[in-house]
Amino acid sequence: MKNFEIAIVGAGLAGQIAAIALARSGRTVALVAPKTDKTDKRTTALMDQSIRFLDRLGLWSKVEPSAAKLSTMQIIDGTDRLLRAPTVAFRSSEIGLPAFGWNMPNEALLSVLSDAVAQENNITAVEGTVETVEIGKHDTTLTLADGEQISASFLIGADGRKSKVRDAAEIGVRTWSYPQTALVLNFAHTRPHSNVSTEFHTPTGPFTQVPLGGDRSSLVWVVTPEQAAELTALPLQDLSRRVEERMQSMLGTVTVEDNVQTWPLSSMTAHRFGKGRVALVGEAGHGFPPIGAQGLNLSLRDIIVLTELLGTLTGGPIPADAGSKFDRRRRADVISRSLSVDLLNRSLLSSLLPMQMARAAGLHVLSSVGPLRGIVMREGIEPGRGLKALPSLLVGSLRRSWNE
CATH class of the missing domain: 3.50.50.60 (FAD/NAD(P)-binding domain)
Structure with missing residues (x-):
């Protein structure tokens, strides 16, 4: 032994x-x-x-050449519901970092x-x-x-x-499951991503594009199981067009690469x-x-x-x-x-008006209150980091108020 x-x-x-x-x-x-x-x-x-x-x-020095920076992360409400949230952009420069992280x-x-x-x-x-x-x-x-x-x-x-x-x-x-399936793929595009990751909030779940090296990105598209079956059955050219439409052509012409995968969510x-x-x-x-x-x-x-x-x-x-x-x-x-x-x-799936109001209101606050957005960004990359920064952020806010 x-x-x-x-x-x-x-x-x-x-x-x-x-x-x-x-x-x-x-x-x-x-x-x-x-x-x-x-x-x-x-x-x-x-x-x-x-x-x-x-x-x-x-x-890290060995992994870095294959990775792409995530310098900006933006959330766009793509639900088409009565109460829609504003677009919120989180920039790593706001918290003194060149990037939130890297995608590889x-x-x-x-x-x-x-x-x-x-x-x-x-x-x-x-x-x-x-x-x-x-x-x-x-x-x-x-x-x-x-x-x-x-x-x-x-x-x-x-x-x-x-x-x-x-x-x-x-x-x-x-354990618990969701009535959703994640479509996972990589794609090339004709416009540069500029190290920006975009997450569309849709009625079926998030549609999240994350930069890769060069003019390429990865995608996690959360849909219903029926939609996932329909999308994976499409020729790559047609699927590319569907991805481009969902992204509102933000990255130009999209070309989905082979090896599209699906994962039931749980x-x-x-x-x-x-x-x-x-x-x-x-x-x-x-x-x-x-x-x-x-x-x-x-x-x-x-x-x-x-x-x-x-x-x-x-x-x-x-x-x-x-x-x-x-x-x-x-x-x-x-x-x-x-x-x-x-x-x-669950907030994206819910048709309840109070849930939609809470989600929209939360994004409104994050969009307009810089110090709070900073706390959320710090907590997102390291638990406790945002709370540790809270006293200095409050002091900074008070000083700005006094100077005004």
């Missing part, structure tokens, strides 16, 4: 980043996952906090991560499928399909929504995010619709906290309650983000 300080099940984006971060904190790590030849054509938008974390790990192809990010994993002395990549997980008082044991066994003092589940690690830890989940939150010698990161602990660029950013905050908890203990044994401490540290952030994404999505 091979022994490690930490075993991570799952080698997607969250699993590989967790392995690199914990290995560089001094822990010996086993990264366990079956071999896959699947190509991921999706893209990921990482906010400033996540970029800074990748930079500390020495990864998952394929490029995975390539950089796999190279870093292969070069890290403290990581042992174990190719195989986990059959059974045993969680004891002093250690955890993984048994693979070929009979190989791995022992670790601490176990991290990065194995997705159907997590075997979560099931073995007897952690339940709350959300999931584990009852706990850690327990004893186990922690859950990424979609093993939480999953929700691709709205507001929250998914991997939330997962990276899982990893940041886990590295703080386990990395500071390098050289000593991992406490038996490390997973429970992780759960307490992550609960507020995960639950608040899950609720905010859920509320935004």
Whole structure:
């Protein structure tokens, strides 16, 4: 049996980043996952906090050439309802940043991560499928399909929504679904995006364009399942025309690229995010619709906290309650983000006038009150950052009032 300080099940984006971060904190790590030849054509938008974390790990300089800045994020009401909200533009320059974050192809990010994993002395990549997980008082044991066994003092589940690690830890989940499907694709356009991301709020959900390198963008278009089936059945030329019409030709002529994908929308939150010698990161602990660029950013905050908890203990044994401490540290952030994404999505679907009024009024306030918009932007890229800036923003507002 091979022994490690930490075993991570799952080698997607969250699993590989967790392995690199914990290995560089001094822990010996086993990264366990079956071999896959699947190509991921999706893209990921990482906010400033996540970029800074990748930079500390020495990864960002290798990813940056494949990424595009997100310097402005604008929301346009495309609902055609009686109460329509104004267009709101969030500019990173308002909060002293060159960009809120960067958007990059998952394929490029995975390539950089796999190279870093292969070069890290403290990581042992174990190719195989986990059959059974045993969680004891002093250690955890993984048994693979070929009979190989791995022992670790601490176990991290990065194995997705159907997590075997979560099931073995007897952690339940709350799940719910939406009457929506996300159409995910990349497209070229004849006008430059100028590092502007545009989110149209439509009666079926968000239509979100995010810049890629060159004159290209990624798109998440949330529609009904019936509309998704109709759109994916179209020839690419016709689908390109539909995307261009929905965007009001803001980026000129649109050419949709191959590999259009659809994802039924649902959300999931584990009852706990850690327990004893186990922690859950990424979609093993939480999953929700691709709205507001929250998914991997939330997962990276899982990893940041886990590295703080386990990395500071390098050289000593991992406490038996490390997973429970992780759960307490992550609960507020995960639950608040899950609720905010859920509320935004439901507000677009709701035909109730009070809900429409609240949504329109909220965007009106954000459009007209600069300090509040700044707080929202800071909170969007890093929880607590906006609240920390509140005193200085209030002082600045008072000074401007006195000077006037």
